[in-house]
Amino acid sequence: MGGTVDFELTTEQREFNENLERFAQRELNDDLIERDRDGVFAAANWRKCADIGLLGLPVPAEYGGLDADATTMMTALETLGYGCRDNGLLFSLHAHLWAGTSPIVRFGSAQQRERYLPAMCAGELIAGHAMSEPDSGSDAFALATSVIRRGDKYVLNGSKTFVSNAPIADVLLVFAVDERKRGFAGVSAYLVDRNTPGLTVSQPISKMGLRTSPMGEVHLDDCEVPAEALLGPEGAGMAVFTWTMERERSFILATALGTMRRDLERCTDYARTRTQFGKPIGAFQAVSHRIVDMRMRLDASRLLLHRLAWLIDKGEPAKTEAALAKVYVSEAFVQSGLDAIQIHGGYGYTSEYEVERDLRDAIASRIYSGTSEIQRNLAAHHMGLSPRTSGK
Template sequence: MEFTWPTEAADAFARVVASTENWPVADENLSGRELWDACAELGLLGLSVPQEYGGQGHGFVTTARAAEGFGLGCRDFGLVFSVLAHLFACAMPIAEFAGPAVRRRVLPELCSGRWRGANAITEDSAGSDATAVRASAVREGDAYLLNGAKTFVSNGPGADVFVIYARTDDTAGHLGLSAFVVERGTPGLQVGEAFEKTGLRSCPASGLTLRDCRVPAGARLGREGQGAAIFQAAMRWERTCLFAAYLGQMTRVVDRCVQQARSRRQFGRRIGANQAVSHRLARLQLGVEAARLLLYRACWLLDRGEPATSEIAMAKLAVSESAVETSLAAVHLFGGAGVRVDDGIELELRNALPSTIFSGTSEMQLEQIAAGMRL
C-alpha cells in the first residue's frame, strides 16, 4: 500500500494551485471569456480527455488531484463547477462513446476552450429518477427528431454543444434512454435565459426546449438505449473528480477557520483556546481527511478498471456532507463576519449546499451503498 502522490498528480496539483490562487471571485452569472481561456491554458478543460483530441489524457487519480488543486486555489467555486461540469458531463461522454467523426470535430473545441459544453438530462419531473425522462427522440431515416424540455442545464446559457438525453423507447425503462450530441444553433433547439440559484451563481444555468429538433443519427452516443449507461459512466468522473474540488474548498475553509481561531480574541484569550472551538475544528479536519481517503481510494480502483460502485457512492456522500458541515461551521465560527457578503464565508456555504443534491442526492448514494451490502 502506497500513500505518496504519483509525480504527475503532485505536479498537476501544485501547478493549478499556484496559477489560480489569485484569481478574482464572482457571485453572478458570467459570460466573459478571460478566465475560461485561462482554464484552457492550464489544461483544466481537457484533463481526462485523450491527448489525440487535445486533452491531457490523465486518469482518475491525477485528474482528481488537479481538480482538488483547482478547488483549493480558485475561490470562485462557481467557475470551478462550470469547468468540471463541462469536462465530466459533456466532454467525457463524447470522448468515451461518440463516433470518430464527432470526437474529432467536438473534443478539440471543448479542450481548447473555444466551445463550452453542457449536459441536459434533468427535467421538472425527472431528477434522481432518470427513468422518468420524458423528452423523446424518434428515428426518422438517418436522423432523430427530439422533443421535450430540460432544466438545470449548467453552462446552458453560454454552451456551444450539449449532451442531451431523450427517450427512444417508452416501454423499455432505463434501457429506453439514449444520448445525443447537439450543437447550438441546431433548428428546434432553444436555450432559455439563466435563472437565479442559491449557490454556484457564477456557473450560469438554464432550461432548454426541443421542438422537432433534427439530429443526425451519427450524433448519437453509443447504441440506441445506452443512454442510462452513458450517464452513469459520466457520473463515475463527476462523483469522484468533480468532488475532489470540494476537498480543495474544504481545505481552504478549514485553514481560514484555524487562522481565525488563532487570531480572534474574546474575553482576554484566543477563541481557539476554548475547547468547544478547538474540538469542532479537529472534527472538521477529521471529516476532510476521511473524505479525501475515500475519494482517492475510489479513483485508484477506477484507474485499475474496477467498477467501484459502492466506493464512489461513499466518497461522494462523505465529501458533499463534509463540505456543507465545514462551511456551516465556518459561518458559526466567524459570527457576524460569517454572514457578511464581502467576507466570503457565507459564499462558501452557498456553494457547498448544492453538493448533496447534484450528481445524485445523499439518499441515492446511501441506496447505492446499501445495494453493495446486498440489503
C-alpha cells in the first residue's frame, strides 16, 4: 500500500459535519426512550434526513444524491452517529443506503436508476435487502428461495427473515436461485415492489436492540415480477450480493464511531463528577483505565475505517480491510458499551441514562452484515490461510 494518508478535512467537509451535528442533535432524538421501549420507527425523522440529503449520500447528483466520496461519507456518518442517539433510525438508514440504494447505483439499468433512485433519495421510497432465510444465514448461498422464468416474468417462491426495514419498505432487493442451475451461478437479484401480489411481510420481529428499526419476514408465494425487476444480469446474484455486503460492512459502523465518542465523553464527565470515598471515581485507576481503553478502541476503530475509506476512494481492493474493520469496530462497540455501563454503576443499568440502550444496539453489530466469525474466515481466506466457506 503506497501513498500518504491525510487526516485533514476540507473546509467543505468540516462545515457539512458541523451543520449535520447540530441538525442531528436538534431534530433526531425526540421521545427516544419511549420509542425504543415501544419499537417505533421515526418516520418524520426519516424525512428530515432525506431533506438534508442523507438518503442520497452515495448517489450521483443526476439522481438527486450528494455523490459524496468515501472519506466524506465516513466522517459525515460518524458525525451523524454522534449527534443522533437513535441507533435504530441510523441502522434503517444504513440498510436503505448500502443494501438497497447502492446496488441500484452500481448494477441498475438506466430505467431502474431513473425509477428508484430519485425517490429513494427524497425519502419517498424505503428500501430493504432480503437475503437471509430461516435455514441460510452465514451460508448465504445455501438459499432456498426459488425463481423460475415464465415468459417475460419471473416467479419467486420462498421465505426471507431478519429483513431490516421490511415492515416499512416500498421495495425489496430479493435474492433467489434458479432451480435448474443450483449453486452460485443460479443466484439472481430482483427489485420487488412491496405491493406485488404474492409478497407479504410479517409483523415486526421484536428484538433486543435497534428497536426503532423495524425488521420482518418476507414471504413470496408465486410472486410474479416483470423481467425489468432483474438487477444485473441473470446469474449475477453472487456478484451483486458480495459487492453489496462489502460496501455495507465498510460503512455501517461509521455511525458507531459517533456513538462511541458520545459515550466516551459521557463516561469522562461522569468519572470527573461522581464522587465515592471522597474522590471523583475517575481518580481510581480501575475506572480511569477503563476510560482510556474506550478511547484507545475508538481511535483504533476510526483509523481502520478511515484507511478503508482511503482505499475505496483510490479504487483499490479493500476486502480484507473491510472484514478486519467490521470485526474490530463491532467488538470495540460492544466492549465500550459494557464499559460505559460499568462506569455509571447502577445508573448505567437504567433506561434513563441511555447507555444500556447503546449496548443493546451495539450487540447486533457482531451479527449483521456477516458475523465476526465469518469476517475472520473471510480475512483468513484473503490472507491465503483457508478456503472460502461462505458468501457473507
